[in-house]
Amino acid sequence: MDLQVEIMEQDEETAVLAAAGEVDAYTAPKLKEALLPLTKKENFLVKVDLKDVSYMDSTGLGVFISALKSTKENNSSMKLVHLQDRVLRLFEITGLIEIMDIEWGANG
Template sequence: MNISIDMKETEAGIKAKLAGEIDAYTAPKVRDELLQHAEQSGIKIVVDLSDVNYMDSTGLGVFVGLFKTLKEHNGELVLKGMSDRLKRLFDITGLAMVMDVNTEVEGGV
């Protein structure tokens, strides 16, 4: 169970590339890295999940919390590059209807 997080600040916001598994073991690290930027007013965080091969409910919780924090501060969350498996997870839970999720990697910040 391993996760790598590559964060880059751009003029438009934060771009994060995650690789590995997001589960109960790695979710706190993901949450800490992403949430440190979420309270900036009006920030856009784009997360590339194309190299994430597994996510459990703990991982979903990280993105729900991040989404809520960003919304409270007029920010935006974009999840890009989801595999069909991850996209299905967001579809089944109904999160795809409230979050900006996409299987494409292009675009973003």
């Protein structure tokens, strides 16, 4: 399955990046290419909507780790929202849920 990545909303302080499909070794570079530039804007919030991501592997986690590192370096922030249970479980198992801003409820 392919991955679609789209910046849904953007203003001077916030962007919403929506991803749909599967994030794996083949599709992760597409996500990284869209996400990393947003994390390099100072005092900027990037919300990553993962409600339509049905699968993610360690390569996908690596993209989010890189993005988190970039937010720290650039005084920006990232919030992951609307994670499906399967994807959320991956963040729980790896302990990333402890260091990343993740909101998995319906109102994320």
